[in-house]
Amino acid sequence: MITVGxxxxxxxxxxxxxxxxxxxxxxxxxxxTVGLFMPAALRRRGPSTGGGPAPGLLRGGAAAIAAGEIAxxxxxxxxxxxxxxxxxxxxxxxxxxxxxxxxxxxxxxxPCRCFGALSRRSFGPAGIGRAALIAAAxxxxxxxxxxxxLGLAAADRIGLAAGGLLVAAACAVAAGAMSGAGPARPAGxxxxxx
Amino acid sequence: MIRIPAYLEIAQxxxxxxxxxxxxxxxxxxxRMIAGQAAPQELGPPVGSSAAPxxxxxxxxxxxxxxTPGDGRPVLLAFADPTCPSCEQxxxxxxxxxxxxxxxxxxxxxxxxxxxxxxxxxxxxxxxxVEVGRPVRRDGLDSYRASATPVxxxxxxxxxxxxxxxxxxxxxxxxxxxxxxxxxxxxELAISAxxxxxxxxx
Numbered sequence: 001m002i003t004v005g006x007x008x009x010x011x012x013x014x015x016x017x018x019x020x021x022x023x024x025x026x027x028x029x030x031x032x033t034v035g036l037f038m039p040a041a042l043r044r045r046g047p048s049t050g051g052g053p054a055p056g057l058l059r060g061g062a063a064a065i066a067a068g069e070i071a072x073x074x075x076x077x078x079x080x081x082x083x084x085x086x087x088x089x090x091x092x093x094x095x096x097x098x099x100x101x102x103x104x105x106x107x108x109x110x111p112c113r114c115f116g117a118l119s120r121r122s123f124g125p126a127g128i129g130r131a132a133l134i135a136a137a138x139x140x141x142x143x144x145x146x147x148x149x150l151g152l153a154a155a156d157r158i159g160l161a162a163g164g165l166l167v168a169a170a171c172a173v174a175a176g177a178m179s180g181a182g183p184a185r186p187a188g189x190x191x192x193x194x
Numbered sequence: 195m196i197r198i199p200a201y202l203e204i205a206q207x208x209x210x211x212x213x214x215x216x217x218x219x220x221x222x223x224x225x226r227m228i229a230g231q232a233a234p235q236e237l238g239p240p241v242g243s244s245a246a247p248x249x250x251x252x253x254x255x256x257x258x259x260x261x262t263p264g265d266g267r268p269v270l271l272a273f274a275d276p277t278c279p280s281c282e283q284x285x286x287x288x289x290x291x292x293x294x295x296x297x298x299x300x301x302x303x304x305x306x307x308x309x310x311x312x313x314x315x316x317x318x319x320x321x322x323x324v325e326v327g328r329p330v331r332r333d334g335l336d337s338y339r340a341s342a343t344p345v346x347x348x349x350x351x352x353x354x355x356x357x358x359x360x361x362x363x364x365x366x367x368x369x370x371x372x373x374x375x376x377x378x379x380x381x382e383l384a385i386s387a388x389x390x391x392x393x394x395x396x
Contacts, residue, residue, distance in 0.1 A: 156199070
């Protein structure tokens with residue numbers, strides 16, 4: 001069970017790094033998804049924006065979420081002894097699940113862009129299932145583990161953090177290449193309706 | 195003997211697995227591009243089918259407007275987004291052709307799915323003279339099969355789809371415009387002539 005818990009912790013941390021990196025490469029696209037979940041006050045229409053939140057606000061929100069995921073993933077991967085990080089990861093996974101459910105109920109078929117341009121999946125039951133799986137893994141990672149199994153030297157921690165950032169950078173490069181490749185950009189089947 | 199903490203071993207394998215998955219995904223994408231399958235093949239409604247009516251609103255305007263194919267006026271309908279570089283190219287071509295008077299007699303409409311505020315980030319979309327709108331209902335949308343952007347659809351005066359596909363270059367867009375106006379046999383000739391010149395988007 002301990003090994004399972006450690007595997008879940010590492011896997012969720014790497015997942016956060018990959019998702020954050022991929023989102024960073026397509027802030028405009030991910031910003032469109034962020035706009036769907038913005039509070040009504042921020043989504044208020046105005047003639048200066050053509051009706052809807054300002055693009056800068058959406059891109060800023062998207063950048064903050066992506067950077068937050070990378071920071072949380074890198075910290076969780078390289079500092080396993082910090083128990084509160086596991087709780088923070090679990091809360092983030094819970095947010096993913098909530099977004100999946102709300103997205104399915106309110107915007108079914110619209111692209112989730114959960115992994116930037118790396119994923120073409122839309123809000124749907126499968127997305128909710130994946131989010132629930134991630135939340136379950138994050139919950140398992142919260143279970144207490146003997147500190148002796150987690151004791152890392154400073155060099156180990158630096159190495160893991162560097163490896164994690166490498167994964168995030170590789171995902172960003174791959175997502176950037178995919179978002180600009182080809183004449184046709186993937187879109188959700190039902191994304192045309194608001 | 196150096197003892198490696200269990201977590202370090204697991205975390206290293208997790209990182210390695212993520213990088214391995216990325217390498218596999220990269221090679222898979224490369225294979226698709228080499229095989230010419232990078233772009234979806236089935237975009238736009240089938241040629242010869244009846245185009246469905248649509249309801250849309252212009253950015254910053256709540257008035258619901260209707261596109262009713264078959265009302266006697268040919269339509270050049272584009273599904274495009276400001277966040278898609280190829281869509282900017284298509285809208286730029288449409289704007290240039292319209293300004294040159296080559297689309298006279300046609301109703302030209304660009305439908306976007308991105309938030310209307312995104313029009314501001316695209317110089318082409320914000321300055322084009324082409325009518326831009328956003329669908330307000332899903333009715334009829336699925337029949338256009340716009341699962342990727344851009345998609346251009348040529349609809350004749352009787353409401354029949356004469357050409358559809360992901361095109362961005364001027365000769366092909368011009369051929370689509372001609373297809374709206376010509377009788378069916380000549381429309382097919384115009385499209386195939388543009389195709390043989392290799393003008394269809396890769």
